[in-house]
Amino acid sequence: MLDVKTYNNPIKVTWCPGCGDYGILNAVKSALAQLEIHPHEVMFFSGIGCGSKLPDYMNANSFTTIHGRALPVAMGTKLANHDLHVICITGDGDGYGIGGNHFINILRRNPDIVHIAENNMVYGLTKGQYAPTSQRGFVASTTPEGSIEVAFNPLTTAINGGATFVARGFSGDPKHLTKLIMAAIQHKGYALVDVLQPCVIYNKVNTYDYYRERVYKLEEAGHDPKDRDTAWRRAHEWGSKIPIGILYQVTGEPTYEDQVSELKAGPVAKRTLQPLTRAQADALRQEFF
Secondary structure (H helix, E strand, O other), X not given: OOOHHHHOOOOOOOOOOOOOHHHHHHHHHHHHHHXXXXXXXXXXXXXXXXXXXXXXXXXXXXXXXOOOOHHHHHHHHHHHOOOOEEEEEEEHHHHHHHOHHHHHHHHHHOOOOEEEEEEOOEEOOOOOEEOOOOOOOOOEOOEOOOOOOOOOOHHHHHHHHOOOEEEEEEOOOHHHHHHHHHHHHHOOOOEEEEEEOOOOOXXXXXXXXXXXXXXXXXXXXXXXXXXXXXXXXXXOXXXXXXXXXXXXXXXXXXXXXXXXXXXXXOOHHHOOOOOOOHHHHHHHHHHHO
């Protein structure tokens, strides 16, 4: 096991005291350390939002994309370099709202990447607007009378859409969350880890106490993650009981990068570059200019 401090960097963390992102950050570091993945072997991608700052606080490769576009950039990097552990960090608004189109399509493509969605059910960075996962009736600056919309369910969407690994964690239980992230990294294919996390400033409903009174671990309930129908039903559970753990996992499905014919000779990042001859360069210029 590597020292967790391997992933520390000197950048000051600017999250609010008590933010659920701290638990996620610690779980990510712990998972990488236990799997002995060195900083140069992992690449983080994020969009815009409080949680999307997580890679800034990691001693590892990272790239901040524009709002909602982290998933396709992460997938492109995995296609170019299969050896990298690619981890995508999004918020619920970032990943499921403006990035919803990319989320839906990546489910069926199954690239070998990990997607950690920090789900606080509110837009925190922009001062408390309701989000796609906000529950009906949620009062926010943009819904002063309560949201009239049905909350988006990323878990059922992922299962229906073809995801090969679907899990939910809770930032208030970082040890359990660490195990989920480790399992996601070890999974061959797209792995979604939706993390329930409190926003201590703008969400006074879904608090630490709210979740601690309701969450239960699927592995302790005898759940079989290979059972797709049961996983789908569990993903619908919300209210007095909220499941956390691996809801669904199927192994042996081909990844996107394994099926692209142009990559049969190996990923682009590992190929030997052959300089063009003068004749080849002239032919290209004639074709395009």
